[in-house]
Amino acid sequence: MSNKVAIYVSVSTHYQIDKDSLPLQRQDLINYAMYVLNTNEYEIFEDVGYSGKNTDRPAFQDMLSKIKNGEFSHLLVWKFDRTSRNLIDFCDMYEDLKKCNCTFISKNEQFDTSSAMGEAMLKIILVFAELEIKLTGERVTAVMLDRATRGPWNGTPVPLNYKWDKEKKFPAIDEDERTTIELIFNKYLEAKSTTAMRSLLNANDIKIKCGGTWTTKIISDIIRNPFYKGTYRYNYRKPGRGKNENEWVLINDNHTGLVSIEL
16 A cells, blocks of 8 residues: 555644644644655644543544544654553554554654554653653642642532632622522421422422522432531542542531531
């Protein structure tokens, strides 16, 4: 098969386009294809505003599909982390490239996987790139946990029936909504049913601040949220599921609650 190059360029934010990152990558790689690989046969794939933490990117997936169909002899990128910053994802992609006899070239790091040394250097660099990402994530988590134990707000959504206090930089009780929360907690003690509470609130046309109608989930989330009792809870969830209680950060009497802690 004659040389045909898949050129992949990407930036993770729209702001980077204005800094000429995308045009720079594009032109640099076109020049490489023409003057180093000696081919005018190339196709450019661009992803803008997608993280390199995973491969769920439209142009990237389109490119991989065409590589698997045998349309390209080379995959050319500006830096190897433009394809993926995740070791497992990259290794899966690289295995697909090898099966399709498609050479991976990173222009910026100056290696070419058509040689054994180039392939080895690629894997070594990727291991350290993933290590850097994990260390950065650990540092961010450590800072946020430290803030949580001291009480400052960590940027999670403000609980329903609270409002943001710009001066204190912390949620403050919305006095206009206080009676609704008090009603939910007090009536739930009697009804012991979120379904009954939903019917009561909607039947009495009690408005929900975020719009729409009351649901059992909204009511359940309110009743289970210790924030309404003055307790700040943090680090209790991760994407898709909750964490073990021994990982939670709980600060009792952190702020003025809407209801008594006994409720």
